[in-house]
Amino acid sequence: MKVRHYLLRRVVSLLPVIFGVSLITFGLMGLVPGDPAEILASYGKETEPTAEEVEAVREQLGLDLPLPVRYARWLGRVVRGDLGRSLCSGEPVWREITVRLPATLELTAGGMVVGLLIALPVGILAAVKRDSILDQLSRALALLGASVPSFWLGMVLILLFAVRLGWLPAMGRGGLRHFILPSCALGLGASAILMRLIRASLLEVLEQDYIRTARAKGLRERATVLRHALKPSLLPVVTVLGLQFGNLLGGAVIIETIFAWPGLGMFIIESILARDFPVIQGFALFMSLVFVATNFAVDVAYRWLDPRIQYGT
Amino acid sequence: MPMEQTYPLIRPRHRARSQPYRDWIRRLAAITSGLHYLRRAPAGFLGALLLATFAVAAIAAPLIAPYDPLAIDVKNGLAAPSWTHPLGTDHLGRDVLSRLLFGARASLGAAGAVVLIVTVIGVTVGMVAGFCGGWVDEIIMRLVDTVLAFPSIILALVVAGLLGPGLRNVMLGLTIVRWAGCARVVRSLILSLREREFILAARCVGASNWRIMTRHLLPNVLGPVVVLTTLDLGNVILSISGLSFIGLGVQLPHPEWGAMLNYGRPYIQTAPLLMVFPGLAIALAVLSANLLGDALRDLLDPRYRRYLS
Numbered sequence: 046m047k048v049r050h051y052l053l054r055r056v057v058s059l060l061p062v063i064f065g066v067s068l069i070t071f072g073l074m075g076l077v078p079g080d081p082a083e084i085l086a087s088y089g090k091e092t093e094p095t096a097e098e099v100e101a102v103r104e105q106l107g108l109d110l111p112l113p114v115r116y117a118r119w120l121g122r123v124v125r126g127d128l129g130r131s132l133c134s135g136e137p138v139w140r141e142i143t144v145r146l147p148a149t150l151e152l153t154a155g156g157m158v159v160g161l162l163i164a165l166p167v168g169i170l171a172a173v174k175r176d177s178i179l180d181q182l183s184r185a186l187a188l189l190g191a192s193v194p195s196f197w198l199g200m201v202l203i204l205l206f207a208v209r210l211g212w213l214p215a216m217g218r219g220g221l222r223h224f225i226l227p228s229c230a231l232g233l234g235a236s237a238i239l240m241r242l243i244r245a246s247l248l249e250v251l252e253q254d255y256i257r258t259a260r261a262k263g264l265r266e267r268a269t270v271l272r273h274a275l276k277p278s279l280l281p282v283v284t285v286l287g288l289q290f291g292n293l294l295g296g297a298v299i300i301e302t303i304f305a306w307p308g309l310g311m312f313i314i315e316s317i318l319a320r321d322f323p324v325i326q327g328f329a330l331f332m333s334l335v336f337v338a339t340n341f342a343v344d345v346a347y348r349w350l351d352p353r354i355q356y357g358t
Numbered sequence: 359m360p361m362e363q364t365y366p367l368i369r370p371r372h373r374a375r376s377q378p379y380r381d382w383i384r385r386l387a388a389i390t391s392g393l394h395y396l397r398r399a400p401a402g403f404l405g406a407l408l409l410a411t412f413a414v415a416a417i418a419a420p421l422i423a424p425y426d427p428l429a430i431d432v433k434n435g436l437a438a439p440s441w442t443h444p445l446g447t448d449h450l451g452r453d454v455l456s457r458l459l460f461g462a463r464a465s466l467g468a469a470g471a472v473v474l475i476v477t478v479i480g481v482t483v484g485m486v487a488g489f490c491g492g493w494v495d496e497i498i499m500r501l502v503d504t505v506l507a508f509p510s511i512i513l514a515l516v517v518a519g520l521l522g523p524g525l526r527n528v529m530l531g532l533t534i535v536r537w538a539g540c541a542r543v544v545r546s547l548i549l550s551l552r553e554r555e556f557i558l559a560a561r562c563v564g565a566s567n568w569r570i571m572t573r574h575l576l577p578n579v580l581g582p583v584v585v586l587t588t589l590d591l592g593n594v595i596l597s598i599s600g601l602s603f604i605g606l607g608v609q610l611p612h613p614e615w616g617a618m619l620n621y622g623r624p625y626i627q628t629a630p631l632l633m634v635f636p637g638l639a640i641a642l643a644v645l646s647a648n649l650l651g652d653a654l655r656d657l658l659d660p661r662y663r664r665y666l667s
Contacts, residue, residue: 065504076520188652192645194596196603197619197637204630295511299600303623314604317519329516333508 051348055341062337067123070330071116077322082108084322088132123330129323133316138327141312146331148218148308152231152297153290155224159232160239160289167236168243173270175248183240190237195296199230199303216305227304231296235289242285247278280351287343291336402653408646416462425453427460427613436629445635448618449625454632457613458639464614465602466643468525469595472532476594477587479533480540481579487541488548489571498541505538511597518606525598525614528607532597536590543586543665547579582662589651592644599640615640 074081082103086094094102103109107118122129128138171183206226207215214223250256251274259269301310309328316324415422424444431451439446445454487498505513517531518524551557552575560574599616601607608614615636622632655663 061500062503062507065500066507069504069508073516073520076517078522188645188648189641192592192648193641194599194603194616194637194644196600196616197633197640200619200623200626200633201637204626204633208627208630291509292511295509295515298512298515299604302604313515313519317515317523318605320522322520325516325519329508329513332512336509337507 052345055345059337059341063334066330066333066337067120068116070326070333071119073326073329074322081322082106084320085132128327128330131316131324132321133319133324138323141324142309142327142331145307145309145312146335148306149294149297149301149310150335151224152227152301152306152308153293155228156231156235156293156297157286157290159228160235160293163232163236164239164243168240169247169270169275171240171244172247172251173266180244183244187237187241190233193233195230195234196299196303198233199227199300202226202230203303218306218308223304227297227300227306230300230303231293234296235293238285238289239282242282243278246281247274250274250278280347283343283347283350287340290339290343294332294336399653399656401649402656405646405649405651405653408642409650412462412466412643412646415459416466419456419459419463423453423456423459425456427452427456428611429453436625436632438629439631446629446631448621448632449629454618454635457618458615458635461613461615461618461636462639462643464525464608464612465595465599465616465640468529468607469591469598472529472536472594472598473587473591475533476536476540476590477583479537481544481576481583483537484541484544485548485571485575485579488545488552489567489575495545499545502538502542505535506542508535510535510539511600514597515601515604515606518601523606523609525602525608528598528601531601532594536594540583540586540590544579544583547582547662547665548575551575551578581658582665585651585654585658588647588654592647592651595640595644595647 077084080099082099083094085106086099086102107115110118126139128142130136131138131141134141167183167186171180174180203215203226206213213226215226217223247270251270253274256269256274259273260266264273297306297308298310298313300306301308302314305311309332313325313328315321316328429452431447434443434447434451435449437443437447437451443453443455445458447453448457483498487495513535514528514531517534518528521527521530557570557574560570565574598607599614599619602614602616603620605617605620608617610617618636619633619640622629622636625632
């Protein structure tokens with residue numbers, strides 16, 4: 046009952062954000078230089094469109110209506126899953142995006158997994174062996190991870206493991222082997238923030254009284270850290286995961302071009318260069334909704350993981 | 359006068375005004391002691407030194423670059439580093455060192471400008487929201503929440519994509535996205551500062567809202583804001599080079615680090631150095647900004663640190 050109450054509250058609190066997102070996405074089209082009706086009428090044609098053609102497009106799309114009416118109409122269509130059609134392919138934008146979204150999400154998840162795989166052991170070791178050489182090394186690694194651009198790291202990885210050593214494929218999407226290089230290129234940057242966070246959070250927990258109790262009753266250090274300290278120390282990490290997901294999503298979009306990964310990133314860059322505006326708009330909407338949904342899920346998971354937090358106000 | 363001794367809090371205004379130079383001496387002392395602190399934090403000092411070097415190199419690029427960055431010499435294409443071309447040449451025979459130096463102007467200059475504008479907007483909006491409260495705060499924060507509901511680089515990419523490729527549009531896109539984070543931090547700082555006693559004291563002597571904001575609140579948010587800005591600089595350099603890398607930023611034939619990486623891609627087998635140097639330049643610039651930012655954060659009053667995470 047309480048949980049359901051809380052979930053309902055959270056969903057309701059999302060509404061203004063989603064409303065704002067829809068306003069911004071709709072407003073984005075105002076950035077396009079020039080008259081949209083003229084652009085649409087002349088799209089893909091050799092000759093200049095006639096005034097009648099432009100007017101026909103304007104009327105057909107309702108571009109002559111006042112702004113609030115246009116927004117309401119647009120919102121009505123979007124709610125029904127109609128994001129318009131791509132100017133290039135003529136396919137519905139919704140389909141164009143949903144076909145490619147899994148590949149991008151897969152890459153994002155891969156980056157997250159690699160990030161955690163690096164950050165967890167390094168962060169734990171750095172906390173346990175505080176101020177040792179290991180700790181210093183982890184600090185350097187974190188600094189490096191935050192500074193090296195992921196798209197460059199991707200190119201360096203291709204040069205090393207695909208071109209020079211020939212161990213892994215450089216291009217395309219396929220089995221696990223195709224997955225390794227792009228995930229690593231993405232994951233290192235994410236691991237930088239995560240490992241510092243895990244270290245700081247674990248250090249804080251290790252100073253708690255119940256850890257002293259665990260040690261006092263003769264528990265081995267290993268069990269103390271892994272069994273008693275680790276779990277509560279990961280709670281703050283969970284909250285950051287949502288934010289990291291957004292960064293990784295953006296990183297994935299950029300990195301896809303390097304690895305010829307057939308996801309949204311390559312598609313959106315093609316669309317931008319082709320000035321396919323409905324696709325760009327749909328992309329912005331989709332990405333922010335995915336991001337909002339992830340943060341929502343993380344938030345709910347956090348409450349679920351930490352029973353100390355009350356579901357009430 | 360006995361009156362003054364009874365109410366030490368209330369001082370005639372003209373006194374502070376009659377000695378403006380003391381204020382400057384104090385500020386100068388603060389700045390130099392700041393430098394002293396930086397020397398005690400060698401990593402931060404190194405970062406500052408590197409950043410300054412990059413800045414000087416960018417500004418002095420026309421003087422120190424050995425070649426014209428746009429001069430094409432196809433016969434000499436993809437040359438390895440040598441005495442004539444210290445970092446080699448690209449596929450059109452253009453000198454890589456000269457292009458890196460001129461590229462610093464685009465990459466770092468644009469990043470610096472974005473960070474500056476973002477800070478000004480963010481501080482102004484955040485202060486207004488935090489100080490005014492009420493519906494003003496409500497509206498501003500809803501807007502901030504909405505902007506932050508987009509993954510930042512994706513919104514910047516979309517804005518730049520709709521406006522059309524070009525460095526100016528990439529800068530605009532990043533500015534539209536990034537002010538929100540700064541505004542949120544400044545607002546929460548103001549909210550806690552607003553309740554402090556020195557603000558009450560300022561009100562008691564009849565200071566106007568404007569004066570409280572500019573003379574009492576602003577100096578107190580400046581420290582955290584400088585740290586935030588420095589840390590942001592690295593991210594903005596990464597974003598600009600990333601967007602240029604995918605072809606949205608600086609256009610051909612002008613040099614920019616991310617764009618240089620992009621054009622080096624086809625030669626990854628034949629001339630791998632072509633993609634090594636611009637990447638190193640980006641990484642080093644970001645690294646020095648992060649080093650400086652981390653050091654500044656450690657120097658910052660611990661009370662403010664929690665606002666920056």
